[in-house]
Amino acid sequence: DTAVSQTPKYLVTQMGNDKSIKCEQNLGHDTMYWYKQDSKKFLKIMFSYNNKELIINETVPNRFSPKSPDKAHLNLHINSLELGDSAVYFCASSPGSGNNQPQHFGDGTRLSIL
Amino acid sequence: GNSVTQMEGPVTLSEEAFLTINCTYTATGYPSLFWYVQYPGEGLQLLLKATKADDKGSNKGFEATYRKETTSFHLEKGSVQVSDSAVYFCALAGTASKLTFGTGTRLQVTL
Numbered sequence: 098d099t100a101v102s103q104t105p106k107y108l109v110t111q112m113g114n115d116k117s118i119k120c121e122q123n124l125g126h127d128t129m130y131w132y133k134q135d136s137k138k139f140l141k142i143m144f145s146y147n148n149k150e151l152i153i154n155e156t157v158p159n160r161f162s163p164k165s166p167d168k169a170h171l172n173l174h175i176n177s178l179e180l181g182d183s184a185v186y187f188c189a190s191s192p193g194s195g196n197n198q199p200q201h202f203g204d205g206t207r208l209s210i211l
Numbered sequence: 212g213n214s215v216t217q218m219e220g221p222v223t224l225s226e227e228a229f230l231t232i233n234c235t236y237t238a239t240g241y242p243s244l245f246w247y248v249q250y251p252g253e254g255l256q257l258l259l260k261a262t263k264a265d266d267k268g269s270n271k272g273f274e275a276t277y278r279k280e281t282t283s284f285h286l287e288k289g290s291v292q293v294s295d296s297a298v299y300f301c302a303l304a305g306t307a308s309k310l311t312f313g314t315g316t317r318l319q320v321t322l
Contacts, residue, residue, distance in 0.1 A: 101254070128308065138298055140255075140312040153309050187254055196304040197243040197262040202254035 100124050103188045103203040110178060111211050117174045118206045120188030128152075129171035130189040130200065131163060140187070146171055147194045175208075183210045213238045217301045217313035224291055224320050232286040232316045234275075234301035242303040244268075244277050244284040245310070249298045258286075258299070291320045 101122045110116055122129065130153075131143040145153035149165045160176045175182060185205045191198040218233045236244065243262045247255040259268030264279035273288045284301060301313040 130310075132310075138249075138315040138317075140300065140315075142309055142311075145309065189255075191308055194308045196306065196308050197260070198304075198308050199245065199257045199260055200308070200310060202247075202256070204252075204254045 101188055101190055101201050101203040103186075103206050105206060106204065107207050107209075109209045109211065112178055112180060114178050115174070115176045116178060116208070117172055118186055118188075118208075119170070119172045120203060121170050122188075122190040122201070123169065124190060124192075124201060125169075126190040126192050126201070127168055128191045128194045128198070129165065129168070130191075131171065131173050132187040132189065132202075134185040134187060134205070136184070144171075144173075145194070152194060178208075178210050180210050183208055213242065213303055213305050213311045215301050215303055215311055215313040217299075217316055219314070220298075220317040222316060222318050224318070226293055226320055226322055227290045228320075230286070230288040230291045230295075230318065232299055232301075232318070234284045234286065234313060236282050236284065236301075236303050238282075238303055238305060238311075240305065242305050244275070245302045245304065246273070246275055246284070246286050247300045247302060247312075249300065249315070251297070255300065291318070293320045293322060296320045 144163045146165045188203040189200040191200045246258040259270040261268040261277035
């Protein structure tokens with residue numbers, strides 16, 4: 098009964114490939130997020146969706162494209178992978194988009210580019 | 212823009228020692244403040260939160276008070292355990308619940 102689940106947990110691939118990471122939450126939350134954590138543990142938001150609508154889009158290369166087929170899912174597709182994309186990607190969700198709403202995180206997807 | 216500054220680690224303590232991890236912030240408006248904890252190989256878990264000035268968040272023996280006058284949200288625990296070893300992140304939520312994180316502080320507790 099994992100609240101926020103991401104797949105895969107590990108992803109090893111070559112530069113130039115296209116890959117997707119899936120995220121699902123069973124908490125009934127309206128808002129979902131993608132974060133990137135670099136090798137120094139620094140966390141930065143990439144995207145946020147509220148009820149399938151994009152509400153936050155940080156300065157992220159357009160090789161990254163989020164897709165929310167419904168409010169329980171937010172997938173991340175990455176085209177033409179580069180070495181600098183190596184990181185841990187975390188999905189999160191919250192009940193709504195108000196600033197007092199705590200976010201629930203998945204366990205992360207470790208992406209390694211060869 | 213919003214920013215969070217927290218003390219650099221690692222912080223190494225003996226079991227039962229007192230813990231303080233400093234966190235200060237810069238923000239417009241009235242942000243909510245959070246502490247998250249990340250255990251090895253896991254995602255972040257909410258540890259505690261405070262949504263307005265002078266609020267005190269507390270959980271599992273950890274406490275932090277939202278100090279508007281000093282723009283701080285320092286994390287404290289009176290007696291740490293080995294199981295508290297983790298990375299601790301201070302964060303603030305501005306508009307649209309966008310979280311801005313500090314750089315994280317690694318805590319190592321030894322017997």
